[in-house]
Amino acid sequence: MSKHVLGIDIGGTGTKGAIVNVKTGEFVSDKIKYKTPEESTPKAILSIIKNMITDFEWEGKQIGFGFPAIIKQGMSCSAANIHKDWIDFDIATYFEEELDCPLTVVNDADSAGLAELLFGAAKHKKGSVLLLTLGTGIGSALFVDGRLVPNTEFGHLKWKKSITEDYASNRARKANNLDWPEFGKELNAVLNHIELLLSPDCIIIGGGISKSFDEYVDCFDIKAEIIPAELKNNAGIIGAAYYSTL
Ligand code: BGC
Numbered sequence: 001m002s003k004h005v006l007g008i009d010i011g012g013t014g015t016k017g018a019i020v021n022v023k024t025g026e027f028v029s030d031k032i033k034y035k036t037p038e039e040s041t042p043k044a045i046l047s048i049i050k051n052m053i054t055d056f057e058w059e060g061k062q063i064g065f066g067f068p069a070i071i072k073q074g075m076s077c078s079a080a081n082i083h084k085d086w087i088d089f090d091i092a093t094y095f096e097e098e099l100d101c102p103l104t105v106v107n108d109a110d111s112a113g114l115a116e117l118l119f120g121a122a123k124h125k126k127g128s129v130l131l132l133t134l135g136t137g138i139g140s141a142l143f144v145d146g147r148l149v150p151n152t153e154f155g156h157l158k159w160k161k162s163i164t165e166d167y168a169s170n171r172a173r174k175a176n177n178l179d180w181p182e183f184g185k186e187l188n189a190v191l192n193h194i195e196l197l198l199s200p201d202c203i204i205i206g207g208g209i210s211k212s213f214d215e216y217v218d219c220f221d222i223k224a225e226i227i228p229a230e231l232k233n234n235a236g237i238i239g240a241a242y243y244s245t246l
């Protein structure tokens with residue numbers, strides 16, 4: 001297999017892609033971003049993916065997709081921040097038939113976690129490592145001595161009047177007009193709850209918000225080591241491309 005794979009990270013708000021050297025985790029192209037359509041049906045998402053394939057001149061070649069839902073054997077089994085038509089939808093077969101290329105699909109947070117584990121903040125880390133991506137939702141990726149426990153959904157823990165991602169995601173920060181200390185307090189409460197459930201050795205804060213880590217790190221009061229992701233918003237693309245080589 002070629003060492004270059006197109007990684008596409010489909011998100012609730014934006015869909016990003018780049019050609020990745022899967023041996024080094026580096027981009028060998030520019031990153032291209034499209035707004036995820038409001039009405040994010042399979043057909044609408046397929047249409048921006050087709051645009052991306054044309055942009056990268058990537059017809060018929062290997063693609064790794066990250067997708068914001070529980071993914072089991074190529075099926076999308078949930079849909080929190082994406083159109084409900086994706087629930088129990090055979091995403092891998094649909095893309096294969098429509099795009100006519102070899103491809104894989106993995107949960108977006110699991111892909112970001114893989115990238116951080118191989119090429120970023122969690123490199124060489126042993127024990128239990130949890131990556132949380134704070135974006136439109138909260139995604140989670142759990143590793144035990146380097147092995148992924150797929151499809152954890154720590155953004156969907158029951159919390160206050162709804163679920164954790166409604167209080168501590170980047171979307172919640174913006175929607176509730178939280179300043180950094182207020183946001184840090186919300187996130188710290190969620191982290192304490194997760195710590196009670198898992199006692200992870202290390203927690204990595206990922207997603208675009210990891211760039212502002214210094215603004216809220218002082219709010220944390222947990223036992224686990226807590227560090228920002230290194231690959232920021234690119235982790236999902238890199239991990240999705242890498243996953244297709246496994
Ligand atoms: C979804 C997860 C996803 C996360 C980040 C959550 O709402 O349930 O599957 O990983 O958002 O996109």
